[in-house]
Amino acid sequence: MTVLRSILLFVLAAIAEIGGAWLIWQGVREHRGWVWIGAGVVALGAYGFVATLQPDANFGRILAAYGGIFVAGSLAWGMVLDGFRPDRWDVLGASICLIGVAVIMYSPRSA
Structure with missing residues (x-):
């Protein structure tokens, strides 16, 4: 359940x-205006709070792992909302990043 969370x-x-x-x-x-910009600022602030909810207590580990999520998520966002089509190198790079996330976050560690 902790990994799923x-x-x-x-x-x-x-x-x-x-x-x-x-x-x-x-x-x-x-040029969509200040309402869009303001909504973006609020969303970025919300991101900062969400990161603190991770079960692991190590800031550096969380942010390092999140970097891989950001890479893959950015490509996915571009595909869904901007019609971006990643090439094989984009997919390979994002896959490597997600493997890094799994290693950083979910590898067994000694207490």
């Missing part, structure tokens, strides 16, 4: 952070 929190963090950055991008680069 951790994965769900990583997904929620990715939605908040990537979504927040995307909203700001839309507000600035696509």
Whole structure:
């Protein structure tokens, strides 16, 4: 159950952070205005809180592992919302990152 909770929190963090950055991008680069930018700032703030809910207490480990989630999630976000089509190198790189997440977060450790 702890691993499932951790994965769900990583997904929620990715939605908040990537979504927040995307909203700001839309507000600035696509000229959608301050409401989009403000929503992005709120979402980015929410990301900061979600990360604190991870079961592991080590800040560095959580943020290092989340980096891999961010890479894969950013590509997925681009596919769903912007019509981006990753090439094989994008997929390979994201896969390597997700393997890194699994090693960092879910490898057995001695207490």
